[in-house]
Amino acid sequence: MFLTIGELINSTRDEVKKALKEKDEDFIRRLARAQTEAGADAIDLNAGESREKEKSDMEWLIDVVEDEIEDVRIAIDTPDPEVLEFGLEKVKHKPVINSISNEKDKQDAREIASGYDADIIGLAMGAEGMPMTVEDRLNETEALLEKCDELGIAKDQLYVDVIAMTIGSNQEQGQYVIDSVLQIKEEFGVKTNIGLSNVSFGLPDRCLINRTVFAMLLEAGLDAALIDPTDTPMMDTLKAAEALLGEDKSCLGYLKYIRSKS
Numbered sequence: 001m002f003l004t005i006g007e008l009i010n011s012t013r014d015e016v017k018k019a020l021k022e023k024d025e026d027f028i029r030r031l032a033r034a035q036t037e038a039g040a041d042a043i044d045l046n047a048g049e050s051r052e053k054e055k056s057d058m059e060w061l062i063d064v065v066e067d068e069i070e071d072v073r074i075a076i077d078t079p080d081p082e083v084l085e086f087g088l089e090k091v092k093h094k095p096v097i098n099s100i101s102n103e104k105d106k107q108d109a110r111e112i113a114s115g116y117d118a119d120i121i122g123l124a125m126g127a128e129g130m131p132m133t134v135e136d137r138l139n140e141t142e143a144l145l146e147k148c149d150e151l152g153i154a155k156d157q158l159y160v161d162v163i164a165m166t167i168g169s170n171q172e173q174g175q176y177v178i179d180s181v182l183q184i185k186e187e188f189g190v191k192t193n194i195g196l197s198n199v200s201f202g203l204p205d206r207c208l209i210n211r212t213v214f215a216m217l218l219e220a221g222l223d224a225a226l227i228d229p230t231d232t233p234m235m236d237t238l239k240a241a242e243a244l245l246g247e248d249k250s251c252l253g254y255l256k257y258i259r260s261k262s
Contacts, residue, residue, distance in 0.1 A: 003224035005042045006035030011049035020057050029068040036069050038229040042096045046077040055083050081108035088116050102126030102143050114151035123161045137180040159193035159224045168202035181220040191223035211237045
């Protein structure tokens with residue numbers, strides 16, 4: 001089953017940053033509700049823009065979102081191990097950890113992740129920084145899986161993020177992420193994830209780029225993505241692709257989705 005993670009409650013977005021500063025509950029509730037009703041399986045929460053207040057802001061976000069949507073799954077999106085552990089202890093339902101990696105300074109996050117029943121996004125990235133080629137991504141995936149195995153993190157908990165980069169400055173990156181999904185699944189048998197909107201950064205009509213590469217990635221076997229689920233054409237693509245790829249038995253999910261729009 002594909003894991004759709006709603007990306008909109010992120011403090012790097014000006015309107016969310018403002019809502020955090022002003023503690024605008026109504027705005028956060030609307031964002032959470034809109035994403036859930038559009039089909040998000042989990043809601044990503046990022047409060048990291050104000051580092052000194054990240055923990056208290058994360059607590060506030062969790063309280064507001066869980067009060068608005070009783071059975072919501074939350075993705076704790078933070079580079080801070082203390083905030084990560086706090087969030088994991090606080091949420092009511094099975095969380096998503098966003099994220100761990102091979103980087104030396106992420107050892108604490110990896111160890112924390114090993115202690116929870118969570119879906120874990122693991123970045124195919126380590127000491128060498130951003131992976132530029134398919135081979136880089138494969139090497140980092142292998143290293144990540146070794147580290148996770150040492151900590152007892154089960155392979156079926158993990159979603160390897162193939163690290164999307166904009167095609168605006170390096171056009172080869174579009175094909176690289178598609179090939180990486182194919183080869184990571186073939187060589188390692190692990191699930192894959194992508195932060196989809198990074199692909200189109202700096203380009204006009206970003207939604208067109210995003211949903212086109214999304215269809216290509218789904219055919220390659222992508223298992224999860226951080227996306228804007230309120231982008232109706234994006235969700236149209238997901239539901240149609242699941243039906244076309246035989247992942248939606250008797251097209252029942254597609255039929256239900258289409259009826260819900262009428």
